[in-house]
Amino acid sequence: MIIRTRRTLATVAAVGLLPALAACSGSEAPGESGGSSTDGELSGTVTLVTHDSFALSDGLLESFESKTGLQVEHVAAGDAGTLVNQLVLTQDSPLGDVVYGVDNTFASRAVEAGVFEPYTPTDLDPSVTAQAEPGLVALTPIDRGDVCLNVDTAWFEDAGIQPPATFEDLTEEEYADLTVVTNPATSSPGFAFLLATVSAFGEDGWQDYWAELADNGLRVTDGWSDAYYVDFSGGGEGGERPIVLSYATSPAATVTEDGSASTTAALLDTCFRQVEYAGVLAGSDNPDGARALVDFLTSGPVQADVPGSMYMYPADESVELPTEWEQFAPLAEEPHEVAAEEIAAHRDEWIEQWTATVIG
Incomplete structure (x- = not known):
């Protein structure tokens, strides 16, 4: 050996570093898929903590900021294992407001440590809620691979x-x-x-x-x-x-x-099968903004962007996939x-x- x-x-979802396929278009406006977005009532900064391979197409986060009045700060904390370790170690003084990129191989450790405030967006496609494993219901599935x-x-x-x-x-x-x-x-x-x-x-x-x-x-x-x-x-x-x-x-x-x-x-x-989740961090300085950002990550435009930006399947199985994936990237x-x-x-x-x- x-x-x-x-x-x-x-090391997590690192296929986002591969050449991106063209993302499909979505019809749903950012923030409309969940239940916490309150247009005109949100303000300030919301800090999104992710693994190093988080990526969205240009303009998506900006559209969220424009719609909600929030400003998004992005903190990349390393691979998924490092990310979870940091979340646990800093739970009394959270790194941010919302996290994306913990997956079903590491998420239970953070859940058991009380890192997350339970939150589930409303009006999720049934295929999304079906991917929330028992014990991880505080989190929302965003993508899978x-x-x-x-x-x-x-x-x-x-x-x-x-x-x-x-x-x-x-x-x-x-x-x-x-x-x-x-x-x-x-x-x-x-x-x-x-x-x-x-x-x-x-x-x-x-x-x-x-x-x-x-x-x-x-x-x-x-x-x-x-x-x-x-x-x-x-x-x-x-x-x-x-x-x-x-x-x-x-x-x-x-x-x-x-x-x-x-x-x-x-x-x-x-x-x-790996499922990546988003969740609101307990002790967030902006919990309303955090919930709105989780809603945004489950919205049509973001879910349609996942294949091309992060080379993962969207959690929402109703989203149309790039044509090449049926032949070359089947699950x-x-x-x-x-x-x-x-x-x-x-x-x-x-x-x-x-x-x-x-x-x-």
Whole structure:
């Protein structure tokens, strides 16, 4: 097993760093989807705390400010794990008013610590409310995506080797020294992939699987950026490993110029469904503004902008998706799942066991 530590640039929803697809247009005005917006009665500054990969198209936040009279300040706090740690450590003096980017792999820790003031916008599409897991009802789903292995199909074609398709394939000799993943202790996608293996192999089998991966030349990095852009041969920057941990949407960013094919593919049997949330921070200086901003993040224009700006699926399943996504970025039909309460109960234990097994 090879492990390399690098400075993490952005490890959650980091596919927002990939070339953006054109976002679809939405018909709903910002702020109209929720129940807290009070036009003409809001004022002051509302501080939005996010992970490093938050992005919206130019003009969207400005339209919210114009409509509500609020001024939005944006604070990027690192990857999802760092973000949650900061929220917990600063809960008596919150970093801001509203947070976006905590996901179902880390959110339970912040909820248990009392970081959030419960709030749910009104008039959400049923598909959005259906994604709010028990134990995370204080938060509002904003987007979703599948964390899974990706392969450089062009590399495998040139090498005359059949690409892997399953978890088990990666332990075979023909795939030795070909895989790079991210550390679950420092990376939300990395922890999501660990959870996928817990789901696939059970609590009695996942450690043995990781031991086999490590013995087969697995490389581990701290963050998605390094894994995808530095080590992955399909990332466009000279990497040498054709198997990488990324997202099911990533192949939509490696489509050929004529749009007929992608040079990478996602292994949909290895996916874990990640949901990213927004929430009002307890102790907010501007709770009304915070609730209005959560409403805005669930509005039609923002939900339609999510695929192109952050390369995630919008939580609102009624939103039209870019045409390329049906062919090149489908979600897994049966993603691996671990309940939020199980994650909360075993997170630290599983990470410690993974570290002992893979890093030693």
